[in-house]
Amino acid sequence: MKKLLFTIAILSLITNKSKAADNYKKGDYLCVVSLNGLNIRSTCSLNSKIVSEIKFGSKVEVIDDTLSNVPLSIKLKFSPTNMTGFWVKIKSNNIEGYVFDGMLSQINYSKFGYNFSYKKILGIPKIDTIKGISEPINGIKYPYQIVNKSYNSFIQLEQKEEWFDACLTVTEIFKNISFNEAYWLILLNLYNDDGTDLKIENKEGIAVAERYTCS
Structure with a gap:
């Protein structure tokens, strides 16, 4: 199970103006919780350019929590239930872009090894x-x-x-x-x-x- 991979499938794309999430806000710092890391993209689309890759445990800053939300439903390897979340604009090492917030946490689990x-x-x-x-x-x-x-x-x-x-x-x-x-x-x-x-x-x-x- 060391290679914990999952297949991403976009099941819904709905655009609207609203709060990206209730558990974080602009200025908050979140950590990457996916062992596979996370891609930073240029726009709110999985087809957009990857501007950087960030590793498990990396800290990112939320720089905009009110976006044109694009809800994503992601198919997971170990669950019949899809994971849902939103695009959020972040900054990491002076690089700005968009990531899927379902792979972010307020807890830095990497510190436990x-x-x-x-x-x-x-x-x-x-x-x-x-x-x-x-x-x-x-x-x-x-x-x-x-x-x-x-x-x-x-x-x-x-x-x-x-x-x-x-x-x-x-x-x-x-x-x-x-x-x-x-x-x-x-x-x-x-x-x-x-x-x-x-x-x-x-x-x-x-x-x-x-x-x-x-x-």
């Missing part, structure tokens, strides 16, 4: 563990373990780990951040995990992720 974990940024979770033996399945009983982890920091995350017959299913629910930010946070957490079957859904604005591995 590539050995990233939820515990590094959210602290130690409250843990509740349940162990038992299953009912017979084809005449065989299997040990199981359920671990519920609750992170209650500036990001609220409920994580459930279910171990059954050497297989692990993990369900994660992000309660107080956007689907866009949660999507990138989940991929950061799995950066060094090459054997995970991952699905991330947007359920009424709440990001719900499920991943499955077997040893």
Whole structure:
């Protein structure tokens, strides 16, 4: 999963004059949260010239938050749900241009490095563990373990780990951040995990992720 790529598809292009977003304003500094980095373009179009490329963790300044908005709906590799966002005009290293705000965050996750974990940024979770033996399945009983982890920091995350017959299913629910930010946070957490079957859904604005591995 080290090459976390996704395919971009423009599903809607609607032009109007309004606020680009509610979670940032002109003069704010945001950080690139996509591991693949982000292209700065000359205009609000994926067909426009790329004037610069900025890396994961790079800081950019919002220089105009009231634009002719072009809502984008982006198809993601690990989700049946599209990511939506807007073009925003930014400045980075004296270069001005437009970027997709779905790849920006107020948090600079790069400072945690590539050995990233939820515990590094959210602290130690409250843990509740349940162990038992299953009912017979084809005449065989299997040990199981359920671990519920609750992170209650500036990001609220409920994580459930279910171990059954050497297989692990993990369900994660992000309660107080956007689907866009949660999507990138989940991929950061799995950066060094090459054997995970991952699905991330947007359920009424709440990001719900499920991943499955077997040893």
